[in-house]
Amino acid sequence: MDIVTRLGYLAVGVDNLEEGTEFYSRFVRLDLSEQVGRTAFMTGGTEHHWLRLEEGNGQGLKRIGYEVASEDALDVVRGRLQAAGITFTEGGDIKRERVHRWIRFIDPGGFSIELYVGMVERGVAPINNGVTLEKFLHAAWAAPNWEANTAFYQKVLGFKASDWIGDRAGFFRSADRYHHSLVLLNGQRPAFNHFCIQVESLDDVMRARNNALRWGVHLRDDLLRHAPSGSIGVYLKDETRGFAVEFCVGHPQLDDTHQARNLPMSPETRDVWLAELPDHRVAERLTSAREAVEVQSIISASDPASLVQQR
Numbered sequence: 001m002d003i004v005t006r007l008g009y010l011a012v013g014v015d016n017l018e019e020g021t022e023f024y025s026r027f028v029r030l031d032l033s034e035q036v037g038r039t040a041f042m043t044g045g046t047e048h049h050w051l052r053l054e055e056g057n058g059q060g061l062k063r064i065g066y067e068v069a070s071e072d073a074l075d076v077v078r079g080r081l082q083a084a085g086i087t088f089t090e091g092g093d094i095k096r097e098r099v100h101r102w103i104r105f106i107d108p109g110g111f112s113i114e115l116y117v118g119m120v121e122r123g124v125a126p127i128n129n130g131v132t133l134e135k136f137l138h139a140a141w142a143a144p145n146w147e148a149n150t151a152f153y154q155k156v157l158g159f160k161a162s163d164w165i166g167d168r169a170g171f172f173r174s175a176d177r178y179h180h181s182l183v184l185l186n187g188q189r190p191a192f193n194h195f196c197i198q199v200e201s202l203d204d205v206m207r208a209r210n211n212a213l214r215w216g217v218h219l220r221d222d223l224l225r226h227a228p229s230g231s232i233g234v235y236l237k238d239e240t241r242g243f244a245v246e247f248c249v250g251h252p253q254l255d256d257t258h259q260a261r262n263l264p265m266s267p268e269t270r271d272v273w274l275a276e277l278p279d280h281r282v283a284e285r286l287t288s289a290r291e292a293v294e295v296q297s298i299i300s301a302s303d304p305a306s307l308v309q310q311r
């Protein structure tokens with residue numbers, strides 16, 4: 001039974017709602033779906049919100065929301081949380097939160113997680129926003145308690161491991177089958193790392209990149225290609241909130257024949273384009289070419305036909 005279907009939304013605290021919505025509309029190209037009090041709901045798709053910016057509750061990531069397949073799936077998770085001894089709260093307020101029903105809890109790594117069903121939909125996705133956004137794809141964060149945390153996401157929430165980098169990082173997919181909708185990093189303390197939006201083409205990645213640089217937004221990582229998924233992306237820094245926003249293209253969907261690999265902790269795993277090139281050996285080729293010319297001239301000199309030609 002499918003439990004988690006996809007990354008749903010992030011609740012992010014902002015000190016100033018105007019500043020937050022300006023950053024996320026100008027540089028991440030999200031549209032304002034709605035404002036309720038001092039909370040702004042922003043999206044790049046038909047889903048009502050990918051981000052929920054909340055003023056007056058401190059700055060930075062507050063909660064990570066994943067969508068579940070159905071109310072039945074939510075009930076299954078409810079039972080599993082109880083069995084695992086994890087306390088949770090339940091709610092849902094379609095008027096104020098634009099989500100029908102949710103369960104919230106703290107995961108073994110210390111993050112506030114929401115599983116929900118029934119988010120309001122928009123009639124149409126934002127159009128003509130300069131960067132064609134396709135999907136709110138994945139979230140990545142560092143957390144302590146590595147063994148318990150990675151086991152929790154697989155056994156209780158039903159994520160499947162797509163790849164590992166030893167005990168440093170795990171990539172997990174949900175029912176949407178994209179290579180990862182969750183990345184867990186093995187860290188000393190909880191720290192949200194980034195979220196990723198899949199865009200339509202490399203042109204969209206580059207338009208987002210250049211729009212950021214033009215107006216002074218720093219890149220955390222410039223254009224790279226990750227080994228685990230093979231996707232190409234750039235990372236913009238949201239320095240005010242303390243995490244990054246990734247724009248990527250070419251993130252594959254897997255089927256259940258995929259066997260999780262264990263990749264090395266190396267620069268090339270992070271960016272395959274960092275692999276050292278093979279020895280070029282141009283100097284040696286030049287030497288042998290010179291020798292070849294010398295050999296050719298000896299042959300020519302001993303060839304009567306060439307002597308005839310020289311006359």
Ligand SMILES: [Fe+2]
Pocket residue numbers: 138140194195196246
């Ligand atoms: Fe990523």
